[in-house]
Amino acid sequence: MRVLGVDPGLTRCGLGVVDGGGAQGGREVRFVAVDVVRTPTDAPLATRLLGVGDEVERWIAVHRPDVVAVERVFSQHNVRTVMGTAQASGVVALLAARAGLPVAFHTPSEVKAAVTGEGRAGKEQVAAMVTRLLGLAEAPRSADAADALALAICHCWRAPMLDRMAQARERSAELARHHRARLAAAAAEAAARRTALGGGALGGAGR
């Protein structure tokens, strides 16, 4: 399974591609590519979104990922820049969906927990683990690049679990449907028996 991880942003948008073990659940991950897209802070918002969108589309065309993993943006921190980040993440999700790819979102703490085992790990810790897990000669030059690769790794490892959870939810919904169907059948049978008994009582008077 090839994953394109995107750490969305307007000033800097991290893109990282990783090959993972996929459905077999293997934990091997292999580095494919990483880069950071930048757009000028003084450009109009729509122009900046165009810049990010064009580059994401180019990466999808060049690297042909099976899925796009995007960092889930929260409104709590960085109120000043969070709107632009959210707008960029919307653009990334739209273009991935238009390319027919599934889009998964992971929170920063899910990503940190996946690669370092600690949901509140620092930027350096994440970069160091990414470097080690992918066997890179040196750490990615920027935190956005490391974060994009961490997202892709996180998705490789969480995807089989998320699939199993979705299957479990589906199975439980099916059991619930089955149970409701049995209840309905029992209620219908009881009603039919009451009718039959009523009919029988009336009919029985004639016998």
Add this chain to the structure above:
Amino acid sequence: MRVLGVDPGLTRCGLGVVDGGGAQGGREVRFVAVDVVRTPTDAPLATRLLGVGDEVERWIAVHRPDVVAVERVFSQHNVRTVMGTAQASGVVALLAARAGLPVAFHTPSEVKAAVTGEGRAGKEQVAAMVTRLLGLAEAPRSADAADALALAICHCWRAPMLDRMAQARERSAELARHHRARLAAAAAEAAARRTALGGGALGGAGR
């Protein structure tokens, strides 16, 4: 000038098209179309963004606006839904820019001030003024529809002023450039004169 106003959102996204007086500065506005796009709250985010994006693109193709005006999203209010709203607004801005259209952002208070004269006007007041300004037989059925039309009207009226402001900024930047060029020329002239005087003093000794 034809304006497509968009009140971005995932659950409800208001779209309103209005023809305005344009550069001549006339305040006549004419109703063209209005609708509200809805996407199911239980659908995946990427699917919802696709739904909004497809409909915005269809409106651009059908109504051929000259400009798209989008409500500027703030992170202060509605923290729970603001991320989805921001993502939708990013998608709208991207698709407008990809269609070659300029994208303008107006804040909710700029819109309210433009149509009602009061930046903190209520939803009903905005809807009532939109109904009156466009000579509609009845008020738009939802607040999102009324807001989209209000945005379009706001843009019709603010655009000439924004253009004049941009021209004034450009003129002032040109004056500043001219002033800097004159200072640089004067400094160069003074330096040349110093060199000439120095050279003259040395050369004069030979005369």
